[in-house]
Amino acid sequence: MNAVAPMGRAPSLEATGMTKIFGPLVALDDVSISVPAGSFHALLGENGAGKSTLVKSIMGFYSPDKGSVKLDGKEVSIKTPKDARAHGIGMVYQHFTLVPCLTAAENLVISRADAPSVIDWRKEKKALSEFMETMPFKVPLDAQVATLSAGEKQKLEILKLLYLDQRFMILDEPTSVLTPGEADEMLGLLGDMAAKKEITVLMISHKFREVKAFCDGFTVLRRGKLTGSGDAQSASIAEMSRMMIGDTEVRERAARTQHNDKREVLELAGIFAEDAEGTPVLSSINLKVNAGEIVGIAGVSGNGQSALVEVLAGQRAMSDGAIRIQAQNFAPKRSNFDRYKVFGLPEEPLKNATVPRMSVAENLAFRAFDKPPVASLGWWMSPGPLRKRAEELIKLYRVKTTSPDAPIETLSGGNVQRAVLARELSGDVDVLIVANPCFGLDFASVADIRSQIMEQRNRGAAVLLVSEDLDEILELADRVAVMSGGTITYVAAIQETDRNVIGQHMAGH
């Protein structure tokens, strides 16, 4: 057992010449990374750059085709995640690996390789509370994991690594579910532990702010190759970002134009909604969005944002309240979406805005298949015009697909997003509802999608942008609203507020 963490036990890790080939794809090409004992190292790179492949090769999920791993200077052979565990290397994944129906204490005890067949809870609870005493953050031991907040779950994941004595920690974007305050607190505490040489941290991240604030070293990957490494404190953000995106052409951001016309277009009046168990998820949402304006809704995930988007998309019934568009009551039905020119890009578009197994062309026609030229008499569909229209949109929005007839689920995330945008933005847009549009996309796609949203605003559309990425809101929004606990707690014009104030409201203060 490891009740007390002794000082100076942080291991160093060095991976040399790591290469991993999947069929025709070289996912990792001769990458070396060195993480000294007690350091807080950032692993940077776009989606698909090979960060996951690298850490999964270190963790033993993949067996690398070439390369070796040295721990504390000694070469080790890690064939399975079990080996990694035995060597004290642990990882916190983006999706939690805690079991929701078990309590925190049960999760910790069962994760141990030597969990006893009959558990003496009195003894274990005592050992656990002693262990908790030595830890910088606490989690209620008897609470069922399902009832913990995302931040507490993240802390419990890290506590689990410490409980299992895994002192080389790999964290995969650990702050994506935390408020800026929680993220800073957690990274600060881990940084302190690293500075005391209790742990060594390798953190996958794409947030330069956190890298600058907490990390001491960094390594950058691009398309499976090492493109740079160095001291995170002396390197500038511009340098790091150049290493990440290279000379990829990034579309220039559409500029924000001034509008004089301030018609009110979308109004949410006292919206309430409940989840399947009858617990309120939205209470008293009041918000107005004007023409030619982007209102950004910030908040930590799980504070009702998805429920709000579902209500607006007609996927969830409201228990009270009204949606008004141009001062008329709006029921979210297909006919009304057409009539009021309401369009949307929900989060996880593959799940929420497409039929994954239908073809790209069919998915692109969802808004138009019952109108001429695709349909005549309102019901007879002709595949010719449908395909022709799809080909035009695919070209215009640069959707990368093998053919318009390929199932849309075979496209990459960014291209599904582009396809849905192509469908939703190709017409005349009055109201646009967007949720986490750039989640998991590479720089070029992010720039592309953000400027399209900005173009719609400049054209005079009322845009509601729900995003968990505060930087996205700070970049795009004219006004920002913060959602916390299912209601809007704060609204301000973007020039009258800043990250700290928004962050405090996100945390519910």
Next chain:
Amino acid sequence: MDNSIFIVLIAMLGGAIRVSTPFMFVALGECLTEKSGRINLGLEGNLVLGAMVAYAISFHTGNPWIGVLAAGGSGLILGALHGYICKLPKVNDIAVGIAIMSFGTGVAFFFGKPYIQPSAPRLNSIPLGDWTGNASLAQALQVNPLFFVGILLAVLMSWAFANTRWGLIVRMTGDSAASARAMGVSVDLVRFIATTIGGMLAGIGGSFLSLYYPGSWNQGLSSGQGLMAVALVIFARWDPIRCIWAALLFGAAGAIGPSLQSVGITQGYYFFNAAPYILTLFIMIASARSKGAAREAPGELSITK
């Protein structure tokens, strides 16, 4: 009048004790299977086959307890079959369960034909009510040992789910297969074992039908009790102790019709005989509407996913 209420209540108590045992065993078996993240609708097949095998073995060996063991063995085999088939890729556990149900009853009817006529030695009961001096109470308190085995089993399961590594692993597998795999647990193996043991329990439940109450083997013996028991698990919200209460309630409801008849109320006899089934229906509606039910369902069940 007071006397007849007393008689009805005693009859219901007797019914609860007498009828509940097979429900108990099937529900506990299903509870274990579902806790591991799989649904076995085929337990009706295990129940009928168990009843037939127990009767036949008891007839040939002259010892009903060997029959009980054999019934458990037949249930074990059917459960293992379900567990193995579900392990194959792209197999739906519900469809396999329905197939196993037909298979089990079919096999039982096929081999059970010669055993409808002969009389086999039956299980004895423990008279717990003789000291009361009341004939009907004494009759109601004739308890079969299997009843206690069932209750003991429920307590044991409930304890094991909270206090043993195996219990935690079963719950983990049922709630989040991904986490279980991340911890190096073989999800398929855990489910295979849980389904197999669950099948064995249902088989033992079947032996009670043919060897104690009603106490003979015929094709209409079970009349869907195995399926009802699966529904009881949802009503009991995957808690072994609550499975016992649900089975007792169900047994008591089944005794309403006959006991009312015994005190002279014959009106609506068939309606009262349907009481358990009507009860099941309402229980299902009520539990589906219950707010807590969704949270207690194991996350990996194909009905909750």
